[in-house]
Amino acid sequence: MNLEKLLQALSGNPMYRISVTGDTVELIAVTPSMGEAASDVEAEPSESRHMIIIFKIKEGNELEPINAYVEDSRGQRRSVGLDEIRWWLDIIDQTSG
Structure with a gap:
């Protein structure tokens, strides 16, 4: 996917x-x-998590x-497969104008 399109x-x-x-x-x-992901309105508030994806800008x-990982509020990280990120980028690329 192209940087400008993202x-x-x-x-x-x-x-x-x-950030670039x-x-x-x-x-x-x-x-x-x-709880939010499960649409459980009665769920206790839980910790925030961030997905961090690092890209290299190539030609064009x-x-x-x-690199990609999910980090919780305690700083613990869980890796995310780059194939999942490529799939997500393909979805965004196909659905954006």
Whole structure:
């Protein structure tokens, strides 16, 4: 996916923060809590989690995911497979104009 297309697709969405430094892009997404994800209105509030995806900007401003993980409020990390990130990027690419 192209950097400009990603920026356009996610702009204005408060769940995403994107920073570009040199040839690296860091995308931080706030993920819903387990209760929110399950639409459980009676669930106890739970800790926030962030998905962090690091991209390298390649020729033509194309993005290549190089690292991805979910981090909880205690700083514990769980890796996310880059194939999952590529699949997510394909979905955004197909649904954005």
